[in-house]
Amino acid sequence: HLNVDDxxxxxKTPRWKEEPMEVGPLAxxxxxxxxxxxPQKSLIDDTLKQxxxxxxxxxxxxxxxxxxxxxxxxxxxxxxxxxxRLIKNLENGDSRMVNHYMWESEAWPxxxxxxxxxxxxxxxxAHFIVIENNRVKNYQMVVPTTWNASxxxxxxxxxxxESSLIGTPIHDxxxxxxxxxxxxxxxPCLACAVHLYDEEGKYVHxxxxx
Numbered sequence: 001h002l003n004v005d006d007x008x009x010x011x012k013t014p015r016w017k018e019e020p021m022e023v024g025p026l027a028x029x030x031x032x033x034x035x036x037x038x039p040q041k042s043l044i045d046d047t048l049k050q051x052x053x054x055x056x057x058x059x060x061x062x063x064x065x066x067x068x069x070x071x072x073x074x075x076x077x078x079x080x081x082x083x084x085r086l087i088k089n090l091e092n093g094d095s096r097m098v099n100h101y102m103w104e105s106e107a108w109p110x111x112x113x114x115x116x117x118x119x120x121x122x123x124x125x126a127h128f129i130v131i132e133n134n135r136v137k138n139y140q141m142v143v144p145t146t147w148n149a150s151x152x153x154x155x156x157x158x159x160x161x162e163s164s165l166i167g168t169p170i171h172d173x174x175x176x177x178x179x180x181x182x183x184x185x186x187x188p189c190l191a192c193a194v195h196l197y198d199e200e201g202k203y204v205h206x207x208x209x210x
Contacts, residue, residue, distance in 0.1 A: 009150070009151040010190070010193075010194040011145070011146055011149055011150050011151065011190075011193050011194060012142070012146055012150060013150040013151055013152075013153045013159070014142050014146055014147055014150060015153060015157075018155075019157070020147075020150070020153070020157050020158065020159045020160065020163075021124075021147050021160070022123075022147070022148060022160035022163075022164075023122070023123025023124040023144045023147045023148060023160075024064070024067075024068075024122055024123035024144055024148065024186060024187070025064070025067040025068040025070075025071040025121075025123075026058065026063055026064045026067040026068075027123065028067075028071065028119065028123075029044060029058075029067045029070060029071060030058060030067075033055075033058075039074065039077075040070075040074065043070055043073070043074065044058070044070065047066065047070060061164070061178075061181055061182045061185045064164075064185040064186065065185045068185075068187070105134045108131060108134060110132065110133060111130075111131070111132050112130075112131040112132075113128075113129060113130045113131065114128075114129055115127070115128050115129075116128075120143075120144060121187075122143070122144035122145065122186075122187050122189060123144030123147060123148065124142075124144060124147060125141070125142070125143055125144060126141065126142040126143075127139075127140075127141050128140040128141070128142075141192065143189065143192040143193050144189070145186070145188050145189045145190060145192060145193035146192075146193045147159070147160070148160040148161055148186050148188070149161050149186075149188060149190065149193055160186065161183060161186065164182050164185075164186075165179060165182055165183075168182060
């Protein structure tokens with residue numbers, strides 16, 4: 001049982017090369033901007049120019065919120081490009097969609113495992129699965145909020161949420177809306193990030209899907 005009077009967390013603490021990482025639209029846009037990738041660089045430069053702000057302003061609640069909007073514009077533009085490519089493929093007689101063979105459990109080996117890595121709207125997403133005898137033996141996810149909201153690690157390094165709040169000016173300590181705005185700028189999904197187990201590694205809750 002949790003001692004709710006003491007410190008505890010519902011979230012794991014992932015690290016990349018022992019360092020905390022912020023994931024999400026701002027992280028993606030900054031990586032692309034630093035690498036000089038287009039159209040991200042031009043879009044960010046134009047936005048900063050219109051707002052009369054330096055590039056350092058990106059590292060903020062405003063920057064994180066703006067990055068989500070800018071990335072939405074990029075995604076909409078790319079969707080039109082993908083649609084045009086799809087139409088051209090169809091016109092050329094290429095109607096391939098997906099290989100359904102491995103969707104059928106009869107095609108699975110006795111022991112199978114896999115990893116899925118992608119960039120979801122909120123940030124880096126990883127799925128890990130182990131299957132034995134056509135049944136899921138183990139399934140784990142490391143979702144974007146696991147990265148951003150995780151607690152301090154054993155060396156005291158802060159994750160993105162806590163780091164982003166340091167030095168935030170609060171107008172009214174009794175109504176710290178600035179804290180909410182900053183956390184909301186990460187677009188949290190705590191339901192997906194929660195991992196719960198006891199100190200002996202026993203099941204806390206198990207669902208039978210069969």
